[in-house]
Amino acid sequence: MYKYDEVDHRLLRERVEQFRDQTRRYLVGELSEDEFRPLRLMNGLYIQRHAPMFRIAIPYGHLASRQLRRLARIARTYDKGYGHFTTRQNMQFNWPALERVPDILTELAEVEMHSIQTSGNCVRNTTTDVFAGVAADELIDGRAYCEIIRQWSTLHPEFAYLPRKFKIAVSGSVEDRAATLVHDIGLHVVKNDAGEVGFRVIVGGGLGRTPMVGKVIREFLPTRHLLTYLDAILRVYNRFGRRDNKFKARIKILVQALTAEGFAAKVEDEWAHLKDGPATLRDEDIAHYAGFFSDPAYETLAASPPELTDALARDPAFARWVARNTHAHKQPGYRSVVLSLKKTGVPPGDITAEQMDAAADWADRYGFGELRVSHEQNLILPDIRERDLFDVWQLARAHGFATPNVGLLTDIICCPGGDFCSLANARSIPVAEAIQRTFDDLDYLFDLGDIDCNFSGCMNACGHHHIGNIGILGVDKNGEEWYQITLGGSQGNHTAIGKVIGPSFAQADVPLAFERIMALYVEQRLAGERFIETVRRIGLEPFKERVYAKSH
Incomplete structure (x- = not known):
C-alpha cells in the first residue's frame, strides 16, 4: 500500500487545522450557511435527514489493519458504534457532531487517511476491482495506476470546480469487476496485437437520473500516456460541459450531445497539445508506484490441502460458505475471503466497531495486514491460506460475517x-x-x-x-x-x-x-x-x- 511522505503528512495537518478554524467560525456565526457549505463539502461533510454525514476516502478500496482499527475507534468515540461502506468503496458515518469532525480528521491523518474530494464537483475516489493484485484472471495489477490517478487528481488546480462530480474506475482483469462502463471515465486494461498492455478508454457512463452506458473513445492507449489523455478529457469536459443545469451537467450528457465520435475528436485535438509532455509517465514512474503493491511473502503451498478437503467433506455449511464467499487467488494454496455485510436484519454495508476490530485482527493473524472494501459493500480478506479457511469461517460466523450469500439475491x-x-x-x-x-x-x-x-x-x-x-x-x-x-x-x-x-x-x-x-x-x-x-x-x-x- 502507498505510504505517505512528510509532504503528505504536512498537507493533511494543514488541511485539518484550516477546517477546524472554518468550523469554529461557522459555529460562532462568523460564516453563513452558504459560506460554510462549500468548505464542509470539500471535507466530505453533508447535512442529512437527522445529523451530519461524514464520508471518508478509502482509495481504491484498500485498508491497512491499523486504518480499520482507527475507523472502529472513530465509530465508538464520535458516532454510534458503527459505520457504513458505500458503493464507492468509501466509509460513511451517519451521526457525528459537527464540532467534533475536525477531531475525526486529526485521527484519520494519524493513520494516513482523509476525506478530501469525497464530495463536490471534483474527481472523486478512483475505484477498482476489489481483487486487484490477487485475481487469477488479471492481465496487470491496476492498483499502481489507481494511485497515479489519485495523486494526479487530488487538489488538481485545473479540475477543482468541474461542471459536476466525476468518477473514474480501473479494471485490470479480463472480466470487468469495476463497472467501468458506468463511470465518467472507465479504464479497462487490454493487450494489443503486439502484446503490449494499455487501456481501453470509456467515457460518458453513469447512472442517476439519465442512466447511460459509456462509449469507447479509444481502443488502445499506451500506459505512458495515461495522465496526458486524462488531462485532455477533463479539459474538454471543463470547457464544454453544462453549468446551467446540474441535472444535465455530467459528462455523459456532453458525450451524448456531441456524439462519441465528436467528443473523441475534441479530446484528440486537446491531446495534441499534451501528448509526450511533462506528464508523460516514464517506466521508472510506473515501477515506483507498482513497488507499493508488490506481492507479500507468500508461502509455497499446494492447492486444496488435506485440511481444506477434509473440512469441505464433513461440514456442508462450511462447503456452502467456501463456494459463495471465497474467490480464486493467483497464488496456489490461497483464496480471498469475502466477509458478508448482508446478514438479514442488518442494513447492507453496515459494520460495527467490534466487527472492524475483529476483521483487522484476522487480517494480521491470517493474512498480511490488508483488507479491501468492495463496491458491493462487503469486506474482503485478500490473502488467506486455504488451510486456514475453516478457522476463519468459524470466527466470521461468531461475528456475524459469514452469511453465505455473496452474489445471491440477498446480497443486496x-x-x-x-x-x-x-x-x-x-x-x-x-x-x-x-x-x-x-x-x-x-x-x-x-x-x-x-x-x-x-x-x-x-x-x-x-x-x-x-x-x-x-x-x-x-x-x-x-x-x-x-x-x-x-x-x-x-x-x-x-x-x-x-x-x-x-x-x-x-x-x-x-x-x-x-x-x-x-x-x-x-x-x-x-x-x-x-x-x-x-x-x-x-x-x-x-x-x-x-x-x-x-x-x-
Missing part, C-alpha cells in the same frame, strides 16, 4: 435511503430486509443462483439499481413511498441498463413481486441458465404478466 447492494438521506424519496433498509427474510431458505437461495439485486432510495442511484439484474427504485407518490422494479440490468463486460416492468409497488407488496419473479424464473429457466440469461431470452413481458396478475 443498497443505499441508506430515507432513514438517513435527505434526498431519498423512500426508505430502502426495511424493504431490503423484507426481501432477505422472504428468501431466507438457503437451499432455495442457492438453487436460484447468481442474481444481482440493487436498491436506490432516489434517482441519484447510489445503490446502482439500473445495473442490477433486479433493480429497485424508491419513488414518491403524493407524499407516500412506492417502489419501482426494473429487470435486465447487468454490470461487467456486458453492462446493460435495466427496464421498468410496470407501475410501482407499495412497500408491503415488494416481497410478493419478488416471489412471483423468482417463481417464473424457476419455471422458465433452461438447464444451467442464470437469472439474467433467462430474462434476456424470454424478455420482460412474461415477468410483467406474472407480477401484475390479480391472482396466482
Whole structure:
C-alpha cells in the first residue's frame, strides 16, 4: 500500500487545522450557511435527514489493519458504534457532531487517511476491482495506476470546480469487476496485437437520473500516456460541459450531445497539445508506484490441502460458505475471503466497531495486514491460506460475517435511503430486509443462483439499481413511498441498463413481486441458465404478466 511522505503528512495537518478554524467560525456565526457549505463539502461533510454525514476516502478500496482499527475507534468515540461502506468503496458515518469532525480528521491523518474530494464537483475516489493484485484472471495489477490517478487528481488546480462530480474506475482483469462502463471515465486494461498492455478508454457512463452506458473513445492507449489523455478529457469536459443545469451537467450528457465520435475528436485535438509532455509517465514512474503493491511473502503451498478437503467433506455449511464467499487467488494454496455485510436484519454495508476490530485482527493473524472494501459493500480478506479457511469461517460466523450469500439475491447492494438521506424519496433498509427474510431458505437461495439485486432510495442511484439484474427504485407518490422494479440490468463486460416492468409497488407488496419473479424464473429457466440469461431470452413481458396478475 502507498505510504505517505512528510509532504503528505504536512498537507493533511494543514488541511485539518484550516477546517477546524472554518468550523469554529461557522459555529460562532462568523460564516453563513452558504459560506460554510462549500468548505464542509470539500471535507466530505453533508447535512442529512437527522445529523451530519461524514464520508471518508478509502482509495481504491484498500485498508491497512491499523486504518480499520482507527475507523472502529472513530465509530465508538464520535458516532454510534458503527459505520457504513458505500458503493464507492468509501466509509460513511451517519451521526457525528459537527464540532467534533475536525477531531475525526486529526485521527484519520494519524493513520494516513482523509476525506478530501469525497464530495463536490471534483474527481472523486478512483475505484477498482476489489481483487486487484490477487485475481487469477488479471492481465496487470491496476492498483499502481489507481494511485497515479489519485495523486494526479487530488487538489488538481485545473479540475477543482468541474461542471459536476466525476468518477473514474480501473479494471485490470479480463472480466470487468469495476463497472467501468458506468463511470465518467472507465479504464479497462487490454493487450494489443503486439502484446503490449494499455487501456481501453470509456467515457460518458453513469447512472442517476439519465442512466447511460459509456462509449469507447479509444481502443488502445499506451500506459505512458495515461495522465496526458486524462488531462485532455477533463479539459474538454471543463470547457464544454453544462453549468446551467446540474441535472444535465455530467459528462455523459456532453458525450451524448456531441456524439462519441465528436467528443473523441475534441479530446484528440486537446491531446495534441499534451501528448509526450511533462506528464508523460516514464517506466521508472510506473515501477515506483507498482513497488507499493508488490506481492507479500507468500508461502509455497499446494492447492486444496488435506485440511481444506477434509473440512469441505464433513461440514456442508462450511462447503456452502467456501463456494459463495471465497474467490480464486493467483497464488496456489490461497483464496480471498469475502466477509458478508448482508446478514438479514442488518442494513447492507453496515459494520460495527467490534466487527472492524475483529476483521483487522484476522487480517494480521491470517493474512498480511490488508483488507479491501468492495463496491458491493462487503469486506474482503485478500490473502488467506486455504488451510486456514475453516478457522476463519468459524470466527466470521461468531461475528456475524459469514452469511453465505455473496452474489445471491440477498446480497443486496443498497443505499441508506430515507432513514438517513435527505434526498431519498423512500426508505430502502426495511424493504431490503423484507426481501432477505422472504428468501431466507438457503437451499432455495442457492438453487436460484447468481442474481444481482440493487436498491436506490432516489434517482441519484447510489445503490446502482439500473445495473442490477433486479433493480429497485424508491419513488414518491403524493407524499407516500412506492417502489419501482426494473429487470435486465447487468454490470461487467456486458453492462446493460435495466427496464421498468410496470407501475410501482407499495412497500408491503415488494416481497410478493419478488416471489412471483423468482417463481417464473424457476419455471422458465433452461438447464444451467442464470437469472439474467433467462430474462434476456424470454424478455420482460412474461415477468410483467406474472407480477401484475390479480391472482396466482
